[in-house]
Amino acid sequence: MNILAMDTSNQLLGVAIVKDGVTLGEHVMHGHRDHSVRLLPAIEQLMKETKTTPADLDRIVVGQGPGSYTGVRISMATAKTMAWALGIDVIGVSSLEALAHQGELFSGYVCPFFDARRGQVYTALYASNSDSFEQTEEIVNPLFSDWLEQLREKGEKILFLSPDIEMYRSMIIEVLGEQAVIPESAIHYARPSVLAQIGAERKADDMHQIVPNYVRMTEAESNWLKQQEQQK
Amino acid sequence: MKTSELILAIETSCDETAAAVIEGGRIIRSNIVASQIESHKRFGGVVPEIASRHHVEQITLVIEEAIQQAGIQKEELDAIAVTQGPGLIGALLVGVNAAKALAFSIGKPLIGVHHIAGHIYANRLEQEFEFPLLALVVSGGHTELVLMKEHGSFEVIGETRDDAAGEAYDKVARTLQLPYPGGPRIDKLAAEGEQSIDFPRAWLEPESYDFSFSGLKSAVINTLHNAKQKGETFAPEDVAASFQASVVDVLVGKTIRAAEAFGAKQVIVAGGVAANRGLRASLEEVFADKQANLLIPPLALCTDNAAMIGAAASILYHQEKFADLSMNARASMPL
Ligand SMILES: [Zn+2]
Numbered sequence: 001m002n003i004l005a006m007d008t009s010n011q012l013l014g015v016a017i018v019k020d021g022v023t024l025g026e027h028v029m030h031g032h033r034d035h036s037v038r039l040l041p042a043i044e045q046l047m048k049e050t051k052t053t054p055a056d057l058d059r060i061v062v063g064q065g066p067g068s069y070t071g072v073r074i075s076m077a078t079a080k081t082m083a084w085a086l087g088i089d090v091i092g093v094s095s096l097e098a099l100a101h102q103g104e105l106f107s108g109y110v111c112p113f114f115d116a117r118r119g120q121v122y123t124a125l126y127a128s129n130s131d132s133f134e135q136t137e138e139i140v141n142p143l144f145s146d147w148l149e150q151l152r153e154k155g156e157k158i159l160f161l162s163p164d165i166e167m168y169r170s171m172i173i174e175v176l177g178e179q180a181v182i183p184e185s186a187i188h189y190a191r192p193s194v195l196a197q198i199g200a201e202r203k204a205d206d207m208h209q210i211v212p213n214y215v216r217m218t219e220a221e222s223n224w225l226k227q228q229e230q231q232k
Numbered sequence: 233m234k235t236s237e238l239i240l241a242i243e244t245s246c247d248e249t250a251a252a253v254i255e256g257g258r259i260i261r262s263n264i265v266a267s268q269i270e271s272h273k274r275f276g277g278v279v280p281e282i283a284s285r286h287h288v289e290q291i292t293l294v295i296e297e298a299i300q301q302a303g304i305q306k307e308e309l310d311a312i313a314v315t316q317g318p319g320l321i322g323a324l325l326v327g328v329n330a331a332k333a334l335a336f337s338i339g340k341p342l343i344g345v346h347h348i349a350g351h352i353y354a355n356r357l358e359q360e361f362e363f364p365l366l367a368l369v370v371s372g373g374h375t376e377l378v379l380m381k382e383h384g385s386f387e388v389i390g391e392t393r394d395d396a397a398g399e400a401y402d403k404v405a406r407t408l409q410l411p412y413p414g415g416p417r418i419d420k421l422a423a424e425g426e427q428s429i430d431f432p433r434a435w436l437e438p439e440s441y442d443f444s445f446s447g448l449k450s451a452v453i454n455t456l457h458n459a460k461q462k463g464e465t466f467a468p469e470d471v472a473a474s475f476q477a478s479v480v481d482v483l484v485g486k487t488i489r490a491a492e493a494f495g496a497k498q499v500i501v502a503g504g505v506a507a508n509r510g511l512r513a514s515l516e517e518v519f520a521d522k523q524a525n526l527l528i529p530p531l532a533l534c535t536d537n538a539a540m541i542g543a544a545a546s547i548l549y550h551q552e553k554f555a556d557l558s559m560n561a562r563a564s565m566p567l
Contacts, residue, residue, distance in 0.1 A: 040557040081330040085337035220279040
């Protein structure tokens with residue numbers, strides 16, 4: 001099975017081609033300003049180098065966010081249109097889950113997160129040990145300080161993974177001390193091949209219905225709801 | 233290069249998700265528009281983030297429907313066209329990335345189209361162009377006079393220095409507490425009212441073809457405010473009629489002067505405000521005995537749609553002006 005995986009929901013632009021479980025190639029670029037300019041050229045180049053034609057593809061796996069609203073829409077619009085055009089499956093995978101899987105060899109909790117501005121993050125929690133890896137907390141959008149308090153009560157070691165780790169490193173250590181494990185390496189960036197690997201097993205989504213997981217409603221909608229509440 | 237090329241066009245610059253198949257630049261094989269008006273109504277205007285979210289929900293559905301209604305297979309397409317700008321950046325990005333994905337997947341050339349070129353070329357779906365041609369483009373975001381001497385060449389001879397005509401309509405509508413979208417409501421009210429209030433006409437410098445509507449908008453707001461303080465009221469239909477008369481006078485006055493100065497053979501009215509009955513009636517009257525032939529497209533082609541993008545793309549297709557896969561959406565973009 002030939003899989004094309006892509007994610008542009010955060011700073012990283014990632015594209016991978018995975019054939020029968022073997023990663024033929026990956027393309028990763030940092031900097032979220034021009035995902036729209038780079039995504040299709042990156043796909044084209046990678047497919048050329050791996051001698052894969054669009055007709056060879058069997059499924060497309062796309063990072064569904066959360067992250068930048070505009071960013072996640074770029075890969076989602078690309079993925080679902082390619083899936084439609086080629087008549088193949090599209091599978092959405094949480095971008096947090098793809099990042100968390102980089103901590104698969106860790107024993108304890110794995111906490112992936114993305115900065116969501118104003119002290120907030122997009123995050124979730126996974127429990128990892130030698131024979132299982134499962135999600136224990138759904139994707140949420142809390143103040144990071146509140147979230148850390150909640151994690152402290154878990155009592156166990158927690159591995160933090162985030163491209164925004166430097167913004168929050170001191171806060172994490174302040175609240176969790178020795179309980180926190182923060183790797184120093186490139187492991188904070190989700191590899192698109194991991195996305196492909198997760199999506200390889202999943203049931204396909206409806207290519208027309210699949211949308212990004214924004215987690216939050218739009219500001220206009222939440223303000224409107226508040227107004228309605230006040231008028232009651 | 234064949235003349236009856238089939239182009240699939242996509243338009244997502246504002247609050248309509250649209251796709252169309254156009255044959256030879258002039259024949260509409262399909263024209264699908266998924267309007268979001270209901271979603272934005274309660275906010276009193278288009279909310280960009282909500283528009284972008286809807287585009288992602290609708291995009292493959294409208295493309296599929298456009299192909300199906302055209303009665304073709306996507307492999308029969310000769311090119312994929314898309315509105316590159318100007319417009320809401322988040323909204324444009326959905327269409328641009330979908331178009332790139334489709335062009336790449338089926339191995340067809342990609343064409344980036346200027347939204348205003350689309351509005352002008354909507355007319356070519358009705359009648360062949362004759363040059364020199366003058367286009368009055370009036371919409372929520374645009375008020376421009378564009379001179380065309382040949383296909384694909386656009387010279388902006390006048391544009392708004394502040395608000396677009398459609399913007400002024402929306403603001404005045406809000407002041408009159410009319411529901412969104414306000415433009416058509418003012419047009420309707422105006423037909424029932426009298427031009428009893430003398431609002432200013434911004435002619436600017438005598439030789440200028442530029443427009444300005446912010447002074448008029450303020451005049452309307454101030455007049456209503458002062459009246460209210462004195463305990464007086466104006467009938468909303470009279471306010472609408474007087475406001476519309478001022479807008480229409482300036483639009484028509486500058487258009488006719490430009491048409492004569494440049495010897496236009498055709499005068500095209502394009503954009504959402506072209507649906508305005510007051511504007512249509514006045515233009516028809518003024519141009520009835522003039523040399524230039526006045527063309528106003530049917531309502532469905534005045535408002536945003538993808539058929540017009542396909543029509544404009546046909547010219548670029550024959551000029552072989554193709555985009556590559558690094559094409560980006562552009563919120564503002566020269567014509
Ligand atoms: Zn428009």
